Amino acid sequence: MDEIEFDKQHIWHPYTSVINPDPVYEVVSAKGVHLQLADGRELIDGMSSWWTAIHGYNHPVLNQAIADQTQKMAHIMFGGLTHQPAIKLAKKLIDITCDNLQYVFFSDSGSVSVEVAIKMSLQYWVAQNQPEKNKLLTVNKGYHGDTFGAMAVCDPVSGMHGMFNHALPKHLFADAPECNTHNGNNSTNINSFHSLISQHHHELAAVILEPIVQNAGGMRFYCAEYLQQVRVLCDQFDVLLILDEIATGFGRTGTLFAYEHAHVQPDILTLGKALTGGYMTLAATLASKKVAKGISADGKGLLMHGPTFMANPLACSVANASIELLLSSNWKHTIATIEKQLSSELSPCKQLDVVADVRVKGAIGVVELKNAVNMPEIQAQFIKLGVWIRPFNKLVYLMPPYIINVDELSQLTSAIYQVLSRLPHYQES
Numbered sequence: 016m017d018e019i020e021f022d023k024q025h026i027w028h029p030y031t032s033v034i035n036p037d038p039v040y041e042v043v044s045a046k047g048v049h050l051q052l053a054d055g056r057e058l059i060d061g062m063s064s065w066w067t068a069i070h071g072y073n074h075p076v077l078n079q080a081i082a083d084q085t086q087k088m089a090h091i092m093f094g095g096l097t098h099q100p101a102i103k104l105a106k107k108l109i110d111i112t113c114d115n116l117q118y119v120f121f122s123d124s125g126s127v128s129v130e131v132a133i134k135m136s137l138q139y140w141v142a143q144n145q146p147e148k149n150k151l152l153t154v155n156k157g158y159h160g161d162t163f164g165a166m167a168v169c170d171p172v173s174g175m176h177g178m179f180n181h182a183l184p185k186h187l188f189a190d191a192p193e194c195n196t197h198n199g200n201n202s203t204n205i206n207s208f209h210s211l212i213s214q215h216h217h218e219l220a221a222v223i224l225e226p227i228v229q230n231a232g233g234m235r236f237y238c239a240e241y242l243q244q245v246r247v248l249c250d251q252f253d254v255l256l257i258l259d260e261i262a263t264g265f266g267r268t269g270t271l272f273a274y275e276h277a278h279v280q281p282d283i284l285t286l287g288k289a290l291t292g293g294y295m296t297l298a299a300t301l302a303s304k305k306v307a308k309g310i311s312a313d314g315k316g317l318l319m320h321g322p323t324f325m326a327n328p329l330a331c332s333v334a335n336a337s338i339e340l341l342l343s344s345n346w347k348h349t350i351a352t353i354e355k356q357l358s359s360e361l362s363p364c365k366q367l368d369v370v371a372d373v374r375v376k377g378a379i380g381v382v383e384l385k386n387a388v389n390m391p392e393i394q395a396q397f398i399k400l401g402v403w404i405r406p407f408n409k410l411v412y413l414m415p416p417y418i419i420n421v422d423e424l425s426q427l428t429s430a431i432y433q434v435l436s437r438l439p440h441y442q443e444s
């Protein structure tokens with residue numbers, strides 16, 4: 016059997032059916048910003064493999080970090096044992112995040128780091144003798160992962176998990192953040208959030224949200240003022256604040272972490288995706304001293320989590336190398352340059368009648384359409400133009416590797432314009 020045919024008949028890809036699978040394209044290698052397809056075609060990657068490969072593919076420094084660590088050990092259990100790559104990485108993460116975050120829990124994927132964050136918040140209140148504080152408050156249009164705890168705080172409608180709603184714990188959802196600018200001042204729709212936290216704080220363990228950019232739930236941006244108001248309300252009503260920076264961390268929005276736009280500090284922070292530069296699956300949950308010590312307030316309070324592959328040495332090594340690479344580069348300037356180019360080159364899309372909105376934040380460029388795209392069809396058109404862009408729903412977006420050059424980025428933006436200008440005219444349904 017042809018290998019692609021075998022894939023079609025036997026392998027699930029993300030969010031697909033085995034009866035009617037979407038087409039998949041075989042990649043044989045990748046280097047820099049290019050994906051090499053088995054049929055010889057080469058694609059410029061606009062997705063950074065789901066926002067992870069910030070330094071591009073096959074990077075000599077990252078390759079070397081893995082190779083060196085492989086010579087020492089690929090993995091050892093983290094129960095009762097420790098190793099240099101984990102210690103070094105924990106030090107780095109504590110160093111580059113805000114002052115209050117002093118404790119690190121390593122796990123194997125973003126979703127699991129969110130589960131751990133939720134557990135931390137629940138355990139914190141149990142240890143404070145307030146076990147009734149066990150619900151979460153979040154905002155609509157968020158996305159926090161595909162495991163059960165994380166699913167329960169994803170947007171209940173657009174969050175891809177609607178079919179599980181009957182089986183998920185019930186949390187509270189405020190209106191998705193919105194900001195309006197008048198005379199240079201931002202006003203927000205914090206009212207909905209405010210009324211929920213003031214009514215329910217006695218049963219709330221934590222607020223969880225994605226700071227400044229809501230990613231897989233709709234690629235929405237919101238202003239720093241909203242996040243500042245959330246922080247103030249969490250303090251006022253004694254509710255912990257979990258910020259999920261799995262997508263926004265490591266420079267993507269123009270600051271190293273998106274919470275820096277608002278000058279706020281979370282009590283718990285989740286990191287993943289670009290943490291290893293897209294090389295290996297690794298995530299981290301960071302906690303403040305207050306939370307970490309609070310969990311163990313009674314002198315025993317163990318944090319009840321421990322994945323088999325916790326703090327995998329290969330993953331920690333490549334994460335250390337990736338962070339060093341990022342920080343030793345002129346990343347702020349790089350992101351600002353990408354932001355400028357995305358803004359100027361995507362803005363012509365506003366003229367197309369199928370387009371509802373164009374927005375750019377850091378190295379994120381979004382073209383929102385009025386109707387959902389036919390993904391297999393639009394994907395094939397992008398591939399014909401030599402680019403890898405994978406839209407979802409109404410959203411055609413770019414999150415390129417930071418190493419992309421001007422010409423390569425132009426090819427991505429012009430492919431978007433070309434493909435969208437060929438879509439059938441928008442008709443009100």
Ligand SMILES: *Cc1c(COP(=O)(O)O)cnc(C)c1O
Nearest residue numbers: 124125126158159160230261262
């Ligand atoms: C991708 C993502 C997750 C889930 O991470 P996985 O590694 O896919 O489990 C959680 N939160 C946010 C904000 C994400 O973008």
